[in-house]
Amino acid sequence: MNIEIFTLGPLQTNAYLLTDEENAKAVVIDPGMQPEKLVKRLEGLEVEAILLTHAHFDHIGGVDQIRKLKQCPVYLHDEEADWLTDPKKNGSARWSDLGPPIVTDPAEYALDDRQELVLLGQTFKVLHLPGHSPGSVGFLHGNVLFGGDVLFRQSVGRTDLPQGSWNDLMDSIHGKLFQLAEETVVYPGHGPKTTIGYEKQNNPYV
Numbered sequence: 001m002n003i004e005i006f007t008l009g010p011l012q013t014n015a016y017l018l019t020d021e022e023n024a025k026a027v028v029i030d031p032g033m034q035p036e037k038l039v040k041r042l043e044g045l046e047v048e049a050i051l052l053t054h055a056h057f058d059h060i061g062g063v064d065q066i067r068k069l070k071q072c073p074v075y076l077h078d079e080e081a082d083w084l085t086d087p088k089k090n091g092s093a094r095w096s097d098l099g100p101p102i103v104t105d106p107a108e109y110a111l112d113d114r115q116e117l118v119l120l121g122q123t124f125k126v127l128h129l130p131g132h133s134p135g136s137v138g139f140l141h142g143n144v145l146f147g148g149d150v151l152f153r154q155s156v157g158r159t160d161l162p163q164g165s166w167n168d169l170m171d172s173i174h175g176k177l178f179q180l181a182e183e184t185v186v187y188p189g190h191g192p193k194t195t196i197g198y199e200k201q202n203n204p205y206v
């Protein structure tokens with residue numbers, strides 16, 4: 001499985017493209033705003049799923065286009081089930097200077113903590129990581145975590161947005177992420193990748 005990073009839109013949100021080149025299959029994580037270069041790369045690939053770490057506008061701007069083009073299902077945690085259809089909840093109404101309001105159909109599948117997804121013939125474990133948003137999740141594949149806006153390199157997700165919670169964020173980081181192996185590589189929603197071990201040593205917010 002290959003991992004490609006596409007940094008998209010005005011907030012420089014990381015979309016991840018996971019590919020099984022042999023079978024021309026792919027999974028897209030967090031297709032953000034202005035997804036053109038990602039969409040172009042999807043030519044000739046069958047998309048098995050769009051996985052969302054959470055439904056803030058900067059992570060979902062490309063959902064509608066890719067879902068229609070590739071006829072693929074979207075996975076999102078239950079706590080944010082009504083965010084894709086509601087620009088107030090996904091934040092696109094408040095940040096209208098950054099782009100049009102985002103309204104798309106609800107996710108096809110609701111994610112739950114500890115659920116295991118099999119995609120591209122691989123297993124991905126869902127970790128519910130509330131705090132930045134109530135339905136934030138990470139997708140753990142072996143020693144790789146696609147973590148959304150929970151833990152960044154030397155930073156953490158903001159908790160001042162609707163339904164954010166600093167206490168929940170710290171519980172998610174200490175109770176779940178810091179229980180993972182130190183060598184676990186974290187691919188975050190913004191900025192460069194890091195590891196659990198590096199953040200335990202160097203992150204000033206935890």
Ligand SMILES: [Zn+2]
Nearest residue numbers: 054056132149
């Ligand atoms: Zn966010």
Ligand SMILES: [Zn+2]
Nearest residue numbers: 013058149189
């Ligand atoms: Zn974000």
